[in-house]
Each structure stands twice: as C-alpha cells, then as structure tokens.
Amino acid sequence: MGIDFAELYRRDILKLKEEIGQFKTEAYLWRKVDGINNPAGNLALHIIGGLNYLVGTLIGHTGYVRDREKEFSARDVSQEQLITGLDELAVIVHRVLSGLSADEFGADYPLDFLGKNSVHFYMLNFYGHLNYHLGQVNYLRRILG
Incomplete structure (x- = not known):
C-alpha cells in the first residue's frame, strides 16, 4: 500500500x-x-511546507519545522529554489510513505484536525489537496504564459 501512495505522490510532486x-x-x-x-x-511553497511537515515530520520524524504563514507571504523565493524544494520533497515523501506497513497506514494519524482518522485517510486527503493546488498552478501557468 505504501509504495502505491509513494509513487503517486512522487509523480504529482514532480x-x-x-x-x-x-x-x-x-x-x-x-x-x-x-x-x-x-x-x-x-502554492508551491504551501505544498513544500505542508507535506514536509504533515508527512515528513509527523510520520517520518524528519524534524522539519513548518512556517505556514511564510508559505503564503514569501515572494523572494526563486524558481530554482522552488524546484529544488520540490525535488527534495519528492524524495522525503517517497521514502516515508514507501516505508509504511499496512498496520501503520491503519493507525491513527498523529494530528487530529479532520476528526480522528487513520494515516490512510489523511494521506488520501493530502493527496487530493496536492492535486487541487497542482491544478491551480497549471491554470495560472497557462493563462499567464
């Protein structure tokens, strides 16, 4: 199960x-x-910060400290920095998710903000959120391009 999630997340982060x-x-x-x-x-900073924290720190214990406010206020991040951040995120999320057992996917997620639910539930939710923002970025690129 974990490898399927890991591959989907990596594909869409890339x-x-x-x-x-x-x-x-x-x-x-x-x-x-x-x-x-x-x-x-x-939106890219939000995905980088959110998944680094919600998957990397809370499940993979990476120690990433999130600054959610900065995800939406920063304007001084280069295209290259965003690309590097997404590359690093893809590696972290893939490593964490591919290493989870079925029991770990069935366990309670460590943070309760959508109701007490399993890691599996939250990973589905976060994957949908990633794709929502991916669609927004695609739309912005096309209309601004």
Missing part, C-alpha cells in the same frame, strides 16, 4: 515541479489572477 519550471519568468510565479487568491509560487 509534475508540480515541471509546472513551476515552465513559468516563462519568475515574476509570473508571484502574480495573482481573479478567482485564485494565491500565486503559483506560494
């Missing part, structure tokens, strides 16, 4: 990396458009 890399200028990474409150750069 797709997000590809989307970020296709922005024509770094300035476009930080532009907002009607209907989407956050620019692509902040």
Whole structure:
C-alpha cells in the first residue's frame, strides 16, 4: 500500500515541479489572477511546507519545522529554489510513505484536525489537496504564459 501512495505522490510532486519550471519568468510565479487568491509560487511553497511537515515530520520524524504563514507571504523565493524544494520533497515523501506497513497506514494519524482518522485517510486527503493546488498552478501557468 505504501509504495502505491509513494509513487503517486512522487509523480504529482514532480509534475508540480515541471509546472513551476515552465513559468516563462519568475515574476509570473508571484502574480495573482481573479478567482485564485494565491500565486503559483506560494502554492508551491504551501505544498513544500505542508507535506514536509504533515508527512515528513509527523510520520517520518524528519524534524522539519513548518512556517505556514511564510508559505503564503514569501515572494523572494526563486524558481530554482522552488524546484529544488520540490525535488527534495519528492524524495522525503517517497521514502516515508514507501516505508509504511499496512498496520501503520491503519493507525491513527498523529494530528487530529479532520476528526480522528487513520494515516490512510489523511494521506488520501493530502493527496487530493496536492492535486487541487497542482491544478491551480497549471491554470495560472497557462493563462499567464
């Protein structure tokens, strides 16, 4: 089970990396458009910070410390830094998820913010969240490009 999640997460984190890399200028990474409150750069930072913490720290015990406010306020992060962050995230998430047993997926997730549920439930939720933001970044890239 863990390897399936690991492969899906890695695939879509690397797709997000590809989307970020296709922005024509770094300035476009930080532009907002009607209907989407956050620019692509902040959405990438949010995925990097969120999954590093929610998967890396809470499950994999990596020690990553999240600064959620900065995920949405930073504007001084280069395209290269975002790409590097996504590459590193793909490795961490893949390592953590591929190492989980079926029993560990069935265990309670260590943080209760959607109700007391299993690791499996939260990994499905986070995967959907990743793809929601991946779609937003794709949309922004296309309309700004």
